[in-house]
Amino acid sequence: MVIRVGSGMDKLREMEIFVAIVERGSFTGAAEKVGMSAAAVSRAVNSLESRLGTHLLARTTRTVRPTDAGMTYLEACRKVLDTITDAEADIAADQLNPVGTLTISAPVLFGQRYVAPLVNAFALRYPDVSINAVYVDRTTRLLEEGVDIAIRVGHLGDSSTFAVPLGFVRRRTYAAPSYLAAHGEPLHPKDLTNHHCVSFTGVSPPLEWVFNEKGSRLPVRLQPRMIVDLGPAAVLAAVDGVGIIQLLSYQAAPEVADGRLQPVLTSFEPESIPVSLLHVERRSTSGKIRAFVEFVTGTLRENAHLQGVDATATRTSR
Template identity: 75%
Template structure:
């Protein structure tokens, strides 16, 4: 087996999670896959994989070698695609991650439209509520909510969201509206653990933190469950602005305590700089950026209530319109300092 194929097998083992999955991908026997790994480890003089009967993971040397293999294989793929195909029609596999609800509402429709537009790109879309390590987990693009620090990660700012407090009109009619965060001690509360601590919510006044201790009636780990409970009159909750935008637009939820909200939190699209010239990554960034920047739910400025006409149906319609009008000939693009920065994700 040649060296490049051994590298491809090694990468496939870690990306697919097992030797058998790698053997299925390349039509090789499990023994051949094992020989490929043994050949690499012998040549490098280092153990690359730690194996048990149930799992396989990279050693420290394996993590470094995985990154090197991906760089080399990506470079070969990009070189071949530039020679063999029109740069406006990228090829390859694109792996994308985003938070679950953000992905369901706004990213999935654009991924679907992108997949229809670029037939030679296979997309692996993973929606999960935890930060991913782009290099280690083979992720090309990650949509993140949160503040970022300096690093080799490349970011494109898409917008921002806010942590807000919500109640139903019926609840407010029965119990009254709290005028200050400390008034929540006299109210029923629903804690959503994805946004706030179960027994302590944080507010801000004159740039100072106001921690408010609670005894919630209900604690949930899913935003839709919190929304359902609030609409049913169980109590008051905290959510990210985009999560409740549709219910606010319909009048089912009302934002309260607006003057005590924290500053908005940025939403960014991340990828690694070394892949910045990859046609599949460049095409996806250009495909989604304009639409997401135009999404009212992701443009939550201070003192402005998100919502309006922002609904899941509108998101799907916008993705369809974007697919129809997207340019037929992509040109290489240089990102300005307003668009991006070299940063390290804090999430």
């Protein structure tokens, strides 16, 4: 059978190539993924852009990124390709046995403490699902980065995703008992100007921490002794007595439970921060995504540290 240029099969291949370029960020990376030469990938994109009459990719010497038209087309491509993939998966396997590759992202410490054990259990329960787990302290873009599931700690603003609420955490201020014994305990946020502070950039701006006083926002300018961009290292600095630190409540939970950190300035805590599970709405019928959402939601919602329970309340049970 002779396939004419512009046939349905060629269009699907062009879609696959275009999506691969965006996800890999280069023509070379896309060529490796789809099993073609970089030149063939380039020809396919040129043909696609010529057929559509618009530029889909903005190219520089270092980067390749989708244009506005490219982002719109990317969504359409993924919808078509996901529909085909899910249809094939439904035929190949019963919904009780989902198949495919599932990409999951979560913040580093949250992922280590609460998500990774569930991901491991899910992998054992569903052996036909391959998992790509990405633990990173930044906001992942589900559509552009090809992420199926994202655990998000923070207020949401992405209308292209569906959010499953899991609970909430709080931004709290902590210090090691050894630090408080040596330097005393601050009674008001403004007292922090006379204390050593460790700023974790994943939670607060390094030079300004925010509190709440009588319902009003209270910013406090700091000159921190240490600025850290990695959660575990920031927690360790506080435990070692380097200074007072602001963390999200779950990040300090084990250290508070065993007495290595204790909350301070508790009457000045800002409002709670939601924790959500996100996935793209068009993928909600995917067996692998539905299975994972159902597998983890109940457990995370029962996690005391996501329901406003102070970590000190769990000390005797740990």
